[in-house]
Amino acid sequence: MNPNSPTRGAAIDLQNVSKAYGSFRALDGVSLHVEPGEFMTLLGPSGSGKTTTLNVVAGFTEVSSGALQVGGRSVVGVPAHKRNIGVVFQHYALFPHMTVGKNVAYPLSLRGVSKAERERRVAQALDMVKMRDFAHRYPSELSGGQQQRVAFARAIVFDPPLLLMDEPLGALDKKLREWLQLEIKRIHRELGTTFVYVTHDQEEALVLSDRIAVFNKGRIEQVGTGRELYDEPKTLFVGRFIGDSTVLRGQARSDGTSTALDVAGQTVTVPRRLDGSDTPVVLLRPEKLAIRRPGQMADTHNRLSGTIAEAIYLGSGSKYEVRLRDGSSAIVRSGLSEEGFRIDDPVELCFAGQDAKLLADDKSADATLT
Amino acid sequence: MSTSDTRSDSGAASRARRNWGPLALALPALLLLVGVIGYPLFTVVLRSLSQPEWGLQNYIWFFGTPVNLVVLQRTFTISAWVTLVCVVAAYPYAYAMTAVGPKARLLLTLCVLIPFWVSGVVRTLAWVILLQDSGVINSTLRALDLGRLRLIRTQTGVVIGMAQVLLPFMILPLYSVMKGIDLRLVQASRSLGASPLRAFFTVYLPLSLPGVYAGAIIVFILALGFYITPALLGGPRSTMLSTLVQNQVLSLLQWGRGGAMGVVLLLATFILLALAGPLMRQKHKQGARS
Numbered sequence: 001m002n003p004n005s006p007t008r009g010a011a012i013d014l015q016n017v018s019k020a021y022g023s024f025r026a027l028d029g030v031s032l033h034v035e036p037g038e039f040m041t042l043l044g045p046s047g048s049g050k051t052t053t054l055n056v057v058a059g060f061t062e063v064s065s066g067a068l069q070v071g072g073r074s075v076v077g078v079p080a081h082k083r084n085i086g087v088v089f090q091h092y093a094l095f096p097h098m099t100v101g102k103n104v105a106y107p108l109s110l111r112g113v114s115k116a117e118r119e120r121r122v123a124q125a126l127d128m129v130k131m132r133d134f135a136h137r138y139p140s141e142l143s144g145g146q147q148q149r150v151a152f153a154r155a156i157v158f159d160p161p162l163l164l165m166d167e168p169l170g171a172l173d174k175k176l177r178e179w180l181q182l183e184i185k186r187i188h189r190e191l192g193t194t195f196v197y198v199t200h201d202q203e204e205a206l207v208l209s210d211r212i213a214v215f216n217k218g219r220i221e222q223v224g225t226g227r228e229l230y231d232e233p234k235t236l237f238v239g240r241f242i243g244d245s246t247v248l249r250g251q252a253r254s255d256g257t258s259t260a261l262d263v264a265g266q267t268v269t270v271p272r273r274l275d276g277s278d279t280p281v282v283l284l285r286p287e288k289l290a291i292r293r294p295g296q297m298a299d300t301h302n303r304l305s306g307t308i309a310e311a312i313y314l315g316s317g318s319k320y321e322v323r324l325r326d327g328s329s330a331i332v333r334s335g336l337s338e339e340g341f342r343i344d345d346p347v348e349l350c351f352a353g354q355d356a357k358l359l360a361d362d363k364s365a366d367a368t369l370t
Numbered sequence: 371m372s373t374s375d376t377r378s379d380s381g382a383a384s385r386a387r388r389n390w391g392p393l394a395l396a397l398p399a400l401l402l403l404v405g406v407i408g409y410p411l412f413t414v415v416l417r418s419l420s421q422p423e424w425g426l427q428n429y430i431w432f433f434g435t436p437v438n439l440v441v442l443q444r445t446f447t448i449s450a451w452v453t454l455v456c457v458v459a460a461y462p463y464a465y466a467m468t469a470v471g472p473k474a475r476l477l478l479t480l481c482v483l484i485p486f487w488v489s490g491v492v493r494t495l496a497w498v499i500l501l502q503d504s505g506v507i508n509s510t511l512r513a514l515d516l517g518r519l520r521l522i523r524t525q526t527g528v529v530i531g532m533a534q535v536l537l538p539f540m541i542l543p544l545y546s547v548m549k550g551i552d553l554r555l556v557q558a559s560r561s562l563g564a565s566p567l568r569a570f571f572t573v574y575l576p577l578s579l580p581g582v583y584a585g586a587i588i589v590f591i592l593a594l595g596f597y598i599t600p601a602l603l604g605g606p607r608s609t610m611l612s613t614l615v616q617n618q619v620l621s622l623l624q625w626g627r628g629g630a631m632g633v634v635l636l637l638a639t640f641i642l643l644a645l646a647g648p649l650m651r652q653k654h655k656q657g658a659r660s
Contacts, residue, residue, distance in 0.1 A: 058561055080560040081569075093558035097576045106572070107562040154562065 009037035009194030010071035010161035012057060017066030019052055026052040028218035029066075036161075039188050039195045041205040043241070044215030050198045053215070054164050057196065059083045071161055086155035086163040086193075090170045092147040094139035100126070100150050101135035107158040125157040126150075128187060145176045149183075156191065165197045169204070181207050202242050206230075214238045217364075230285070232357075237365040239283040239357060244319075246289065246330040248282040248304075249361065259358055264326035268302040270356045278360030286333040288355040291320060291341070294348050303350045306330065308341045322347060411636075418629030428630035438614065442634065445611040448528060448600070449593035455533040456540040456589045457582060464544035464581070468551075482538045490535060494602045497531040498522065501603065523605030531603045532596055539592060540585035547581030587646055591639055611635055 012034040019027040027049045034040045042050035055061040056068065059080030068076050075083055094103050104125055108118045126132040129149035139147055148168055155163055165184075169177040185208060188195050199205055205212045206226040213223045214237070222229060222238045233239035240247065250263040254273040259280050261268050274280045294305065309329060310321035320341060322330045330349060341347060418428050432438050467478045485493060500506050501521040508518045521527040551574065559569040597612040604610070611631060619628035 060557055060561075079565075080557075081563050081565050083561075084563070085561065087558065087561040089554065089558060091552075091554060093552075093554050095555060095559070095573055106559070110563040110568060158563065 008159075008161060008192050009035075011036045011069075012040075012162065012194065012196065013067070013069040014053070014057075015067040017053070017056060017068060018064050019056060019061060020064045025218050027056070027063075030218070030220055032213055032220060032223065034194060034196060035210075037192050037194055039185075039197065039208060039210045041197045041199060041209035041212045042215060043199060043202060043205045043212050045200055045241075048215035049218040050200075050213075050215045051166055052218075054166050054196065054198050057162075058085055058087050058164050084158070084160050086158070086160035088148070088151050088155045088163070088165040088168045090167040092139070092144070092151045094147055094151055094154070096139055098138075099135065100131065100137050100139070100142070103139070103150060104135075104154045104157050106154065111158060121157055122153075125153040128156070128190070129153045129183070144172055145180060148172065148180070152184075152187070156187070156193070160193065162194045162196070163191075165195065167199055168197075170199075177204070178207075184208060206242075212242075214241060216241075233283065233359065235365070236281060236283065236359045236362045239359060240365050244286045244331040244333075246284045246286070246332075247328070248284070248324075248330075249328065250326070252280045254280070258353075263304060264324065266304055266325070268304070268351075268353075268356070270353045270358050272358045274358060274360060276360075280358050281361045283357040283359055284330070284351055284355065286319070286331045289330065289332045289349050289351050291322070291332045291334055291338075292348050292350070294346050296348070302353055302356075303348050304330070305346070305348055308343050308345045308347060311341060311343055320347075322349060414629040414632050416629075417625045418627075418633050421624075421626030421629070428626045429634075431627060432630050432634060438631070441609055441611055441614055442638075444525075444608070445594060445635075446638070448525060448532070448608070448610060449590050449596075451525075451529045452532045452536060452593045453540075453586050453590045455529060456537055457586060459533065460537060460540035460544050460585065461578075461582070464541050464548050467541075467545050468548045482541050485535070486538060490598055491602075493535060494531055494599045497527070497534070497599075497603055501527045501530070522603065523608070525604070525608040528600045528604040528608045528610075531599045532593055535596075535599060536589045536592055539588045543584040543588065544578065544581040547584070548578050551577045583646065583649065587643065590642070594635060594639060 012032070014030055014032045017027055017030045018025060030049065030053060032040075032053075042053055044050045052061060056063050057070065057075075059075065059078060059082075063076060067074065070083065070085070094100075095106065098106065101122055104122045105118050108121060113121070122135070123132060126135060129152050131146060131149050131153060134142065134146065134150070139150070142150065152168070168184075169180055172180065181204060184195075184197075197205075197208060209226065211223060211225055212229055214221045214229065216237050222234045224232075226242070229238055229242045233242065236247070239245050248261060248263050248268065250261045252262075253260045257273060258269055258271045259273050261270070261280070261282055268282065270282055304324055306322040306324040308320055309323040312319040312321075314333075317333055317335045317338075318340060320332045320334070322332055324330055332349060419425070421428075463478070463482075467475055470478065498505070502508070503518070503520075503522060505522070507521065511518055521530070555573050555577070556569050559573045560566070564572060595612055596610060597616065600608060600610040601613050601616075604613075615628045615631045618624040618631065
């Protein structure tokens with residue numbers, strides 16, 4: 001391990017990678033480029049292909065078709081043990097018959113590293129995850145979080161240019177998870193290794209990643225920074241998967257530059273239009289929606305009536321779920337200084353047309369999320 | 371006495387009832403064991419020390435007669451060979467049982483269990499037919515002009531027959547340990563740089579050792595006391611201790627000498643278990659959790 005060299009990560013390049021199990025396409029033409037030293041998160045619901053992608057890169061699964069390069073060299077057909085890639089598993093996968101020290105030394109022993117060098121590097125790796133005092137314990141004597149930190153040390157001790165993590169914090173409770181997320185970020189900064197991280201937790205993805213690839217049904221829907229995915233989702237699935245959102249559906253009319261949507265008798269107008277024949281829907285982020293009592297709206301065109309279905313006090317403000325006239329629900333956030341609402345209060349929501357995203361409808365986006 | 375004291379007393383009483391309950395369930399088996407194992411064993415020890423008169427004469431005779439010591443040593447040697455053959459044959463078989471689908475696993479399990487339903491004498495006689503000089507194996511060899519093997523009335527024949535009878539006692543404990551091994555650990559070792567062979571020797575094999583130890587001890591101890599198979603398949607040069615015991619007791623009516631032989635075999639087994647115990651306990655602790 002040499003924390004002083006910042007650009008020692010390997011690039012990954014997947015081109016049109018597919019993996020089929022019988023007639024089921026676990027991966028359906030996935031292309032993804034990961035920069036050296038980047039923290040890339042593969043985000044998606046279970047069965048979306050993110051773990052299959054990780055297994056393909058690790059060498060646990062062979063691709064059915066497509067090209068795969070790690071560090072500029074094709075690794076198609078290269079067995080897992082010759083790829084020199086660190087992997088951290090959700091189930092820790094520590095060897096129960098070895099002490100913590102032996103577990104971490106394992107990849108070094110396989111590589112014929114001398115005993116003195118081995119001890120030095122094991123100590124360094126355990127220091128990095130703050131587990132040095134536990135070197136003589138067995139995995140069964142450690143908590144889940146401690147085991148995962150040891151697994152982490154074992155995966156980085158042999159200096160792999162690429163570290164893959166498959167929901168490593170999935171089995172841990174929330175507080176521990178949040179703390180370990182910061183630890184992982186710190187270690188990524190110190191090592192400069194390329195990290196590929198699989199999770200279904202969008203908040204975790206936003207906390208950790210340089211960029212996020214959103215998976216759905218064996219394909220990548222969109223790749224971008226957390227901000228890009230939140231502000232400019234390219235598909236309804238991405239918009240719904242990242243952050244809270246309100247989706248408005250209704251009869252749509254498009255003229256040259258704008259689209260009008262009839263939502264249960266109230267018309268909203270968005271100054272954009274969709275190319276092609278897709279049915280347009282409107283997606284709104286909670287902070288783009290203003291909430292008022294009926295009649296207090298002054299001069300906006302886009303207003304929707306509804307009643308409060310759920311009010312959640314967040315400390316820093318409040319979050320409301322508003323049931324609209326057509327039965328769909330909208331998510332709104334309001335600041336502390338604004339007035340509070342109670343359940344069943346009639347309200348009006350308004351938004352500026354340019355704050356709304358116009359996306360092609362995808363009913364399966366709802367199904368995947370529920 | 372205060373109320374809280376009363377409550378804690380009744381709590382202790384109910385705890386005591388709970389502790390005795392399970393023991394009552396074990397009582398029938400316990401009585402049976404004491405009756406059919408404990409009491410006869412006691413008389414064996416007693417007779418070894420008292421017949422024809424009180425003293426250590428039977429033990430002095432046992433250790434003073436060279437043929438007894440040769441047979442004792444041979445009994446241990448044959449048992450060790452049987453154990454080795456069982457480990458080598460059972461290990462891949464038990465692994466296959468963990469790796470195949472449910473239907474094939476049922477078939478493999480049946481193959482292990484069916485011999486259990488056939489009497490040991492019948493199985494041993496089957497081996498006589500297979501192994502004898504004019505038997506299936508040797509007539510096949512002769513037909514192929516490959517010469518012939520002396521199998522019947524040799525130590526090799528005895529080891530083959532005993533290993534076949536005892537194989538299930540090796541396969542079943544091995545299988546139960548192997549099916550608990552998390553194969554994702556092997557995958558992890560591959561990702562850390564281990565070739566398939568290295569992954570097996572550094573991860574899978576050590577994790578399966580508790581099963582090997584358990585099976586080996588059962589097979590070895592059962593082999594030490596084997597009687598029918600060595601008597602039918604073996605010759606004078608492959609006599610095992612149980613045959614000598616039978617000889618002393620049934621042919622010569624020397625109950626004391628037969629008892630002494632039994633006690634020597636029992637003590638040798640205890641010593642062996644005591645030596646193997648720490649080894650097994652250590653592995654158990656390490657493999658406690660995955």
